[in-house]
Amino acid sequence: MGNQVNVNGVTLTLKDFRKFDTNISSENVPKGPLVNMSGFEGSNGTPFTVTVLAYLPDNPLQPIEKTDGLQLQGNEIYLNYYGITPIKILNKDGGYTTVSGRDFRVDFNCKKEASHFDLYYLQFTYQLEEGAELADMIYVRDNNTNPILGDVNDDPVTERGTVTTPATPPPPTMPKK
Secondary structure (H helix, E strand, C coil): CCCEEEECCEEEEEEEEEEEEEEEEHHHCCCCCEEEECCCCCCCCCCEEEEEEEEEECCCCECCCCCCCEEEECCCEEEEEEEEEEEEEECCCCCEEEEEEEEEEEEEECCCCCCEEEEEEEEEEEEECCCCCCCCEEEEEEEECCCCCCCCCCCCECCCCCECCCCCCCCCCCCCC
């Protein structure tokens, strides 16, 4: 493998990409890819290894437009880096904290909703340029770039155009004695 690109001050190197399992029913597909990362940013100057299990539609895929990242399968599947963005995460007090997240996406273009998926194993490294901004976290998403369907696994926008967000949980209470 060993493909390598530099995008926005981050060098991405492909270590492995292969189809791991096929014909998985949509009822058995988790929301978004499963990710593991070695180390944490700021710990040293070595590349960070990221391992991803991504469920992608088994429907025919079309070429995508954003191709500045790592080419995974023809012009149909790419690992793209979108930079650092602020992310709200749920904190231990039940509120939200804003952190900086490094945004990686497994981009593909599928014209119709899928009823079956293929499981892909992806391993890549990323290394920051000297003086690059550090992030608190990374996140990796599978991202259908088709403008009609959008990202059917992660996108909070529904077909009717409404946006959903997690409800703010009520504050914890102590049981009365």
